Amino acid sequence: MVINLSSKNLNQQDIAVLAKVSTTSTPCSNCDGNNVTCVDGVCLPRCVNVSSSGECLQCLDSRFYGDHCEQDCPDTCLNSRCQMDNTRVVCTEGCVAGKKGDNCGANCPTACTQCERYGDGCTGPCRNPRYYGDKCDVTCPPNCRGGCDKDTGECDSCEPDYTGDKCDVTCPPNCRGGCDKDTGECDSCEPDYTGDKCDVTCPPNCRGGCDKDTGQCGNCEPGYTGKYCNDSCPSQCTECQQHGVNCIGQCHRWNYHGNNCTLLCPVQCRGCVKETGCDKDTGKCISCKQGLRGELCDDTCPSNCTQCERYGDICIGACPNSGYYGRDCSIQCPVSCEGCHKETGLCMECAEGFSRTYCDEICSPCSENTCYRTTCRKRKTDHTVAITTGTVAVVIVLALIIAFWRHTQKGNRTLGSGTNGTTHSEYSDSLAHRDPPQKTCNKEPFGRWPAMSKKIVFFVRDKSSERTRTDSSGCCCCGWWYCKSLVLAVVGRSISWE
Known part of the structure; x- marks a missing residue:
């Protein structure tokens, strides 16, 4: 089909054919002036009906206006559709959000996301979700969470512990974690309560609360069983299964074991009223009777023990x-x-x-x-x-005596060698013609021990005489080898040698 694009008038069939041109065609890149437009890669004239005077009687579509359809509708018009009304451009399908007026060139009030075309009332959601009303100038109720309805002020949801359309009603007192905004039903209950609004107490023998919806106990107090813990355990059990017949925990009687606590413990197990004789599950003895040992308490202790280690030979007691x-x-x-x-x-x-x-x-x-x-x-x-102190003192005294003895021996060796070249025999002869020396006791060695004088006292005495003895060289009996008896008075304790 051949279409004459230079014709001043295009009928609707021609326009439809042009609109169906494949998009794979060569894109239009040479649309000249404002009187043509590119549609699906084809340059089309904006005016499809021209009068004899050259005035455009019909534009290609409502996106264009003007004598020759050379003007584009404002972007503020919804879908960019407009028309001329005398000398005014009027958006035909309304305004985009936030705009108002004939040509949608005016802004809506700041509180509105969308407003009346010829007024200040908000028609869309409020810009701030915590406000509502015709002009979005009323704050939502204080316990609303996430804002409220623009028209009614009803809360979207409530803060914890509140319910009602405007979250102005508190949840029931035993609710845990809040309640439903519309019904007031509790999400969960505090321990020991059940029911939609947690206003019913759990059965008395429940341990740790009960189910919110059914009232069934999660666990029972010792000695009770059943969904509502209203049945007693068998007499031989201290505690039993909530939904069964087996005993749990220790048996009521110390000398029994087994699932139902009906089996006697081995006779060799030791036990009393306050102590379990054997393990409830295995039946093995907790401890053995006196004189027995081993895993099963079936081996006797060594004959020299009254009681022994369970797994050894060491006697106990x-x-x-x-x-x-x-x-x-x-x-x-x-x-x-x-x-x-x-x-x-x-x-x-x-x-x-x-x-x-x-x-x-x-x-x-x-x-x-x-x-x-x-x-x-x-x-x-x-x-x-x-x-202890006396022993230490004796050691010190003996050390001092040995030191003194060595000092004396050194003096004797010096005397034996003579003085000024005189031989020992000559010196002895000279002494024989002299008057004997004054026999006084030289206590100089003891004067050298002032530190010990307050704690150690020497008593030197000859058994046969009260007189002080001297040796041939005039040495006083303070020399320890003449002492027949030595008594040490050391810190109030005396030690003597004969």
């Missing part, structure tokens, strides 16, 4: 024979003991012919005159300290 001690009661007590401590082997009492003063001492042989059968004494702390 005192040995049955007081004459033995040790972990397995196999070590014989010392002969000086009349019974001894199981752990230490220390005598409990001394045997006949033995005695001791303090309980931590070994029983020693004694004669009739020194054999004390009285109860031993516990050593006091200050007495122990005195013995």
Whole structure:
């Protein structure tokens, strides 16, 4: 078909044919002037009916206006459709959102997303969802969540704990997590309550609450069973299944076991009213009777134990024979003991012919005159300290005596070698013709020990004479080798050697 585009008048059939031109055709890129428009890649004249005077009687469609359809309708017109009304351009299908007026060139009030074309009333949703009313100038109720209806002010949803069209009614008191906006039905209930509005208490033997809708208990208090925990457990159970017959927990009687607590524990298990004799599920003994051991308590303890470890040979408690001690009661007590401590082997009492003063001492042989059968004494702390201090002092004194002896020996060696070249024999002869020296005791060595003088006192005395003795060189008896008896007074405790 051939269409004459230069014709001043195109009929509707021609326009329809042109509109069906394939979009795969070469795009129009050479549409000249304002009197043609590109439609689906084809340049079409905007005016489809021209008068003899050259005035356009009909535009291609309502998107164009003007004498020659050369003007585009404003973008503010809905779907860009308009027409000329005398000298005014009027949008024919309305305005886009936010605009009003004949040609939709005026803005709506700021509170409106869309408004009346020739007024200030809002026709679409309010720009701020927390407002409603004709002009969106009324705030929504305070407990609304997410705004409210523009016309009625009804809340979209409520804050927790509120219900009603305008969320001005509080939820029932036992609701947890709020309630339905329209019905007031609780989402869930506080423990111990049930019902649509949580206004019914759960059955009395429920533990941890009950179902909101059915009122059935989640768990029962010990001793009860059933959906509503209104049935008692079997008498042999302390607790039982809520929806069964088996016992759970320990059996009511300590010497029974099994699912229904109807089986007797093994006779070798130890038990009492306050202690379960065997495991409820396995029947194994919790502990064994005295004298028994092993997984099943069917093995006897060693003969020297009254009670032993369950999985070993170590005796528990005192040995049955007081004459033995040790972990397995196999070590014989010392002969000086009349019974001894199981752990230490220390005598409990001394045997006949033995005695001791303090309980931590070994029983020693004694004669009739020194054999004390009285109860031993516990050593006091200050007495122990005195013995320790005295021992340390004795060691110090012995060290000082040895030092003094070495000093004296060194002096003797010097004397033996003579003085000024004189031989020992010559020196001895000269001494024979002299008057004997004054026999006074030289206490100089002791004067060198001021630090010890307050704590250590030496008493040097010859058994046969009260006089002070001197040796051939005039040395005083302060030399330790002449001392027949030495008594050390050390911190209130005396030690003597004969």
